[in-house]
Amino acid sequence: MKAAIITTYGKADVLKLEERESPVIDKNEVLIKVKAAGVNRPDVIQRQGKYPAPDGAPKDIPGLEVAGIIECVGADVKQWKAGDQVCALVAGGGYAQFVNADAGLCLPIPEGFSFADAAGLPETMFTVWNNVFQRAHLQKGESILIHGGSSGIGITAIQLATYFGAKVTVTVGSDAKGQACLDLGADNYINYKTHDFEKELIESPVDVILDIIGGEYFDKNLNVLRPEGRLVYINAMKGNIVSLNLGKLMQKRITLTGSTLRSREISFKRNLAAELYKKVWPILASGHFKPVVFATFPLNEAYKSHELMESSQHIGKIVLEID
Known part of the structure; x- marks a missing residue:
């Protein structure tokens, strides 16, 4: 099969199209003929040598999500068959013509x-x-601040939060991105290049913050949270070492948490997939969620997709289409 390979750690042009052996599946996996693969910031960080793949995942083929057609299934797989069209979460290897995926994901x-x-x-x-x-x-009736509202995570969080009845504010890097977020259901946007979100929200604090920035945003986040607020980190692009005022945390009774997904155990991810199928997939089927694909690239131009990702000019998802 053909795959986009990290030939060495470095800039986007280290991604090269090469031949690799197709994956061998185990009894709980399916082999997917990949038609498209999502491009995510962790792929970029892996290419830079700062985010190694977990054990069992390809070390030099990035890609954490795919869509395609099941080619064959493992001996213990009952819920899928060859020919089924699926999307899947994978631990790596998505930038390729074939990838193995746990059937439960x-x-x-x-x-x-x-x-x-x-x-x-x-x-x-x-x-x-x-x-x-x-x-x-x-919860319904609460408010959420989403940093990076025009990212893939952002456009998903906006639409789900809005669907479930929350008020949504986002931070973005341009008014055009802000308008795109409003079009997806956000109630308000703050252009962080021209306005300080702390000053904008200090008089109208929020219940939940989803942050990918870290660094200097940390204390500002605490300041604009309501009592009993929840601050969730899923990345720290501007620094993961911060100073915490414990008094502020205690006085507001703030919950501070965060997570990463790739290294979590398969059982956790299977349970998460089952809940998504039950609670979110009907929303997608009903037409209340709009997929936002900003750009697509062929597999041999995977490096261009990374260049676009690093430019932060995109709104929504960047995708590789694989022939």
Whole structure:
């Protein structure tokens, strides 16, 4: 099979198309003929040598989410058969013509979704559902601040939070990105290049914050949270070492949490997939969620997808389409 390989750690152009052996599946896995693969920031960090793949995943083939057609199934797989169209969360190897996936981490492609649309679902859906709804317990009538509102995570969090009745504010890097977020259901946006979100929200604090930035945002986040607020970290692009005022944390009774997904145990991810299928997939099927694919690239131009990701000019998902 052909795959986009990290030939050495470095800039985007280290991604090269090469031949590799197709994966061998175990009894609980399926082999997927990949039609599209989502591009995510962890892929970029892996390419830079700062995010090694977990044991059992390909070390030099990035890609955490795919959509395609099941080629064959393992001996113990009962819920899928060859020919089924699925999207799947994988621990790596998605930038390839074939990838193996745990059967429990596959979900059917929603009606009306293309392969490219569906390839952008697993990583963001798993992440947002776990962190916003399971960990932060966002409720109807509450408010949430989403940093990076125009990212793949952001556009997913906006739409799910809005669907379940929360008020949504996002931070973005341009007014065009802000308008895109409003179009998806956000109530308000703050352009962080022209306005300080702390000053904007200090008089109207929020219940939940989903943060990918870290660094200097940390104390500002605490300041704009209501009592009993929940602050959730899923990345720390601007620094993971911060100073915490414990008095502020205690006085407001703030819950501080965070998570990563890739290294979690398979059983956790299977349970998460089952809950998504029950509670979120009907929303997708009903047409109340809009997939936002900003750009697609062929597999041999995977490096261009990383260049776009690093430019932060995109709104929504970047996807590789694989022939």
